[in-house]
Amino acid sequence: MGAQVYQEQVAGRAPAALDAAADAPWAVRRVIVRSLRSPLAGTRRLPLARVTRADTRVRRAIGRVLYGAHDVTHRMNLELPPAPGADVVTLHDVVAWRYPDESAPVPAAPEELRRAAAVICVSAFTAQEAHDLLGLPDVHVIPNGVDEHFFDAVPLSAGELAALGLPERFVLHAGGAAQRKNLDALAAAWPMVRRERPELSLVLSGPPHPRRSALFAGLEGTVLTGRLPDGVMPRVLASAQAVVVPSTYEGFGLPALEAMAARVPVVAAATSSLPEVVGDGGLLVAPAGPAIAEGLLAVTSGDAAVDRMIGVARARAADFTWERCVAAHARVWTSVG
Numbered sequence: 052m053g054a055q056v057y058q059e060q061v062a063g064r065a066p067a068a069l070d071a072a073a074d075a076p077w078a079v080r081r082v083i084v085r086s087l088r089s090p091l092a093g094t095r096r097l098p099l100a101r102v103t104r105a106d107t108r109v110r111r112a113i114g115r116v117l118y119g120a121h122d123v124t125h126r127m128n129l130e131l132p133p134a135p136g137a138d139v140v141t142l143h144d145v146v147a148w149r150y151p152d153e154s155a156p157v158p159a160a161p162e163e164l165r166r167a168a169a170v171i172c173v174s175a176f177t178a179q180e181a182h183d184l185l186g187l188p189d190v191h192v193i194p195n196g197v198d199e200h201f202f203d204a205v206p207l208s209a210g211e212l213a214a215l216g217l218p219e220r221f222v223l224h225a226g227g228a229a230q231r232k233n234l235d236a237l238a239a240a241w242p243m244v245r246r247e248r249p250e251l252s253l254v255l256s257g258p259p260h261p262r263r264s265a266l267f268a269g270l271e272g273t274v275l276t277g278r279l280p281d282g283v284m285p286r287v288l289a290s291a292q293a294v295v296v297p298s299t300y301e302g303f304g305l306p307a308l309e310a311m312a313a314r315v316p317v318v319a320a321a322t323s324s325l326p327e328v329v330g331d332g333g334l335l336v337a338p339a340g341p342a343i344a345e346g347l348l349a350v351t352s353g354d355a356a357v358d359r360m361i362g363v364a365r366a367r368a369a370d371f372t373w374e375r376c377v378a379a380h381a382r383v384w385t386s387v388g
Contacts, residue, residue, distance in 0.1 A: 052227070053306075057143070060376070061127070061380055062081050065079050065380070065381070071378065072378065072381035077385075082118065084096075084117070102130065107133075111132065111133055111135070114134050120136065121134070122388045123136060124137070124139065129147075130157055133163045133166070137387040139169045140169075140170050141171045142172050142173075142181055143173055143177065144300070144302025149184075150231050152229055152230045153231075164187055165187060168387040169387050170187055170190040170191065171380065172193075173193065173302055173324075174328070176324035177324065193383075194328070196373030197371050200285045204285035211286075215279065222244070222253050224256070224297075225284070226256075227257055227260070228262045229262075231298055231299050232298050233297040234263060240342075241267075243344035248347075251272065253273045254274045254291070255276065257277075258277070285313060288309055292315075292350075293315060296318070296319040297320050298320055300323045301324050303328060304323075307329050308328055308368055309368075310333075310364075311333065311365065316357050316360060316361055316364075318346035319334070320343075331367075332365075
């Protein structure tokens with residue numbers, strides 16, 4: 052998922068970016084915090100549910116113990132407590148405050164964000180949301196990057212597709228199934244597409260979710276894969292005839308950018324951050340069933356204009372590098388440290 056990709060890319064590239072940006076050496080220490088019951092590996096364990104609900108005073112005390120006396124701490128999750136030194140925070144979106152089916156907002160987060168040494172937003176849209184909803188007047192906008200593996204991804208063979216349970220010709224939706232993902236509109240659009248393109252299937256990749264199952268499990272020409280391995284996703288994307296991102300709300304929209312890098316036409320809703328990311332490298336449509344269907348039929352038509360759009364998309368995606376992203380982070384870290 053996008054936030055996890057961001058965490059890995061920024062953490063992995065931070066030492067080199069700081070070496071290039073700073074006059075004096077910086078030491079980087081990564082802290083991976085897990086809940087007490089999580090089976091995942093981590094360097095620290097916390098009762099995260101209690102920490103999330105705690106008031107600011109308690110969270111500050113926990114932060115002093117958790118992080119120690121470091122000059123700069125970058126929190127990539129609002130659930131984590133604030134740091135005693137320069138506290139840098141990433142805000143991917145404000146969906147916790149906008150959508151009741153998302154995780155509940157952290158009560159202390161607005162105050163902590165206003166007190167932070169720096170707040171990084173992944174899009175200008177999220178920065179505006181942070182201003183309007185949380186009262187943050189001054190944030191750093193640093194767009195995400197796209198992994199280089201998407202640029203040279205080779206489509207899967209027929210045998211490899213079959214081994215993953217994938218059809219040979221398909222439209223791909225990759226991501227979650229929360230309300231804002233707008234899967235209802237995609238479910239309404241798909242029969243219209245299938246009627247005109249019976250050779251196409253709709254593949255939905257993402258963690259199992261009852262909303263997705265209820266909408267698509269009985270719909271003709273659909274395949275629910277669950278979450279596919281990260282390592283195979285570039286080639287899965289490259290194998291698709293199109294990628295659809297119908298969301299009514301995205302803080303960034305990484306699947307659209309990844310498809311653009313992989314030379315796959317994108318149909319995305321003209322909402323939230325998606326126009327900012329996609330630009331003229333994809334087809335932006337209204338987030339409603341008929342418009343989504345019309346967009347998918349257009350990009351799978353074989354028209355020469357689609358090839359031109361793919362070329363524009365590829366060039367646009369090349370501007371979104373993780374090197375550029377993390378270099379901008381390093382400038383923020385050194386400015387507050």
